[in-house]
Amino acid sequence: MRVNINVNGEDVTADNVWPGESLLYVLRERLGLPGSKNACEQGECGSCTVYLDDVTVCSCMVAAGQAEGRAVRTVEGLAEGPGKGGDRPLGAVQQAFIEAGAVQCGFCTPGLLVQTDDLLNRTVDAGHGIPTDSEIREALAGNLCRCTGYEKILDAVHLAASRRADTDTAGSPA
Amino acid sequence: MPATTRTVTDLTSTTKDGIGASPLRPDGTLKVTGEFAYSSDMWMEDMLWGATLRSPHPHAEILSIDITEALKVPGVEAVLTHEDVPGAKRYGLEFEDQPVLAYGKVRYKGEPVAIVAADHPETARRAMERVRVDYRVLEPITDSRRAAMDPQCPLVHEPGTIPDHPEYNQRGNRLRHQPIRTGDFTTGDPDAALEALRARADVIVADAYEVGMQDQAFLGPESGMAVPAEDGGVDLYVATQWLHVDQRQIAPALDLPQDKVRITLAGVGGAFGAREDLSMQIHACMLALHTRKPVKIVYNREESFYGHVHRHPAKMRYEHGALADGTLLYATAEVIVDGGAYASATPAVVGVASSLGLGPYEIPHARVDAYGVYTNNPPCGAMRGFGAVQACFAYESQMDRLADALGMHPVDLRVKNSMAQGSRIITGQEIDMPLPMADMLRQARDLPLPPDREDLPDPADSRTLPGGVAGTTRGEGVVRGIGYGVGLKNLCFSEGFDDYSTARVRLEVAGGEPVVLVHTAAAEVGQGLVTVKGQIARTELGVEKVVIAPADTGVGSAGSSSASRQSYMTGGAVRTACHAVRDEVYALARGRGHIPEGVGDDDLTLTGGKIVSRARGALVSLADLLDDGTVVEETREYHHRPTEMLDPTLGQGSSHTQFGMCVHRAVVDVDVELGLVKVIALDAVQDVGKILHPLQLIGQIQGGSTQGLGLALMEEIQVGDGQIRNPSFTDYLIPTILDTPPMRIEVLEHPDPHSPYGLRGAGEPPTLSSTPAVVAAVRAATGRALTHAPVRPEDIVGIPL
Structure with missing residues (x-):
């Protein structure tokens, strides 16, 4: 079958999709976007997390056909500004994860970045302030990381949140 | 003189992003943009x-x-x-x-x-x-004790099909049996010796312990x-x-x-041995x-x-005898690790489980028997901690039990019997490097404690309680416990294995500035070796710009990214190759007349992209020296000091390269009615000899601690009749961010005189000590013996299943 999706702002088409394929498979194997990761493919680890129409989902649990005509945003779409991938300036969440030491093997990172971006959208960007540790832990409870023990991830989220708070303040009318 | 030349006062400055700094990892950007090719x-x-x-x-x-x-x-x-x-x-x-x-x-x-x-x-x-x-x-043959002990047990492998290793005491399904005997157990009748020692002991504690089959659960x-x-x-x-x-x-x-x-x-995407x-x-x-x-x-x-292979499940029997003042008199241990159907690293795991079987304690009379066996269970091999994890759970549980029997604080008992530099482990090997165990234990005990529940802003906040937002309690039935654990880990390969590493280092000028290329075959598995290799090259060659070549077989072996060994071994190889490049650069400069008569190599350093004389200041920049396209490239191997096989009878020999130690203190809240645990704090003190990259180091210790927490409370591959019952992340649980507490890490730097920069491998030691610390804390909260890791809810509430 053919699937039409808006991925990271661009309308794309995947042909010859077997109906049993997941959105994750189509992104990784047919659309050249392997950033979303295939750690468990059963909705337990969160490493394939993407936005589907502004809601974060495990893309391994979404059939490709369910994404027909919808908008998907992946880790590849998190960087800010024009250009492709690493040529673009990193987003605050991406930068914070590197600086805080929240990236080791990095396999969980794409999912955590998307989920953290969503958390900050709902908290600091929505004027609800920087999330507390408890809020961060709840928000990221569906994202497994085997390397870090999560402490540096908490640091990264705090760092990104404070920077986004600064940006939001700087950008708001006086 | 070029404008960039620094004055002599800069001579002590280190190159930016050298060892001791925390530069960003070079693969970080690709990993956060989704472009890193796994x-x-x-x-x-x-x-x-x-x-x-x-x-x-x-x-x-x-x-x-x-x-x-x-x-x-x-x-x-x-x-x-x-x-x-x-x-x-x-x-x-x-x-x-x-x-x-x-x-x-x-x-x-x-x-x-x-x-x-x-x-x-x-x-x-x-x-x-x-x-x-x-x-x-x-x-199927599924009972590891039967496979080890029963001469009538059918064989997993047909006779004659397995390589003959007499030094491993092979027999039947036994891949390896390593005995260790010291003190009164070395002579005469060992059973009589044991009876005599029992008679001398004021307190004896004995029990059987089990460690379940743990999965590395890397995500990639x-x-x-x-x-x-x-x-x-x-x-x-x-x-x-x-x-x-x-x-x-x-x-x-x-x-x-x-x-x-x-x-x-x-x-x-992670490795951890698998x-x-x-x-x-x-x-x-x-x-x-x-x-x-x-x-x-x-x-x-x-x-x-x-x-992939898993951590060996272990069945263990331990007995310790002590005098009334807490002095350990003797210990016996039987450790059976289930290798499953194929050997993998089982013989080496037995070598570790036996030699470190009684931990870092002075014990004059020791009898240890470690067995690795074939069964029809899933094959087991390397996992972070490698045989030392299983034994550590047992000997630390024994120390807690002994402290309880003696009415001593568990830290005091450990301090009283602690090893130190100059001690000999039960194989007779001297610990010829600093081991400030007693100080580390006291430091861990004295770390600030988390606030008591009643001092929290909202003591009934379910997010702070066992069971979390499931809301299973508002605090009723919740008991706090504190526990300690300490472990001794061998670092680098042991028992005569020459696990050398190779590095190729190239220095040239590109775009008008000196650039160093570092090429090794060492596997970056997430630990951050790519960062450390660059730091070493910057420090040794005084050049800021370093490129790390992809790891491949186009250069000699780097050995395994395991046994906490890559900073030591590949770090050592990079440093050695850098020294060869440096010497070649000096010779080149000398040949071209940049180095005055009478200035020896000892007076020179590479600093800030220049050859600098301590006495005379900058002599020539690398950019100028190499601007004709000269490339200086050297490849070097690095070997650690040789080690010995354990002898197959008494288990004596200096089998290990280096020792590492971590001490943990765990604080837990336990819902003693429902068997649920929330770890409140998991703090650690570790000696790493020399900190190469503070940020990555803490990440290693926290990550290792968390894997030990998983083994303490949730992680076990359930095997029945040779079948894995829980092959999914739905049923095999690893710690989430909700299960993992704040972890304060105190790092000590007592250099090992034998290793590059004095460093010690850091990845594994926390994986040993966190498991017994967490279980000890649950034990303290519940008063139950808890002899199985992971602790299951039914163990906490006392329901035999």
């Missing part, structure tokens, strides 16, 4: 998908395999069995006992039997359904791509821990010379060579549970 991300236009048909039985005879119907599935390009293995039919890390594809028999559930290449993973799956294998099912599944080459060889892109040991095993199976199997490290053995490597290469097309294999999570 092994499962490999893709080529005309590639095929490989898949593996596995045995449904833990033990069976293969009567026949019929692939006819599978080959008829449209889109299938190859179906291969053992008959298609071009060369050696078996491979293995230590013993070549594991079939590339099963023949004659299958010995564990999940053993590869046939492989398929097809145009789509679903096509491959359908083809596998059509491979007809007739089995005659046999009774086993995967890679094999590409057939024009020369008849193959190029393999794979996630592994040791490129050259893969090459050593793959080439004979393919009947190719070693240099025709070229391996490049693809992005590795990638030390081969998984899909030979299979992908066979399919690629057969079809003449690139073949990609990616395991899914269920297959991953069958596709």
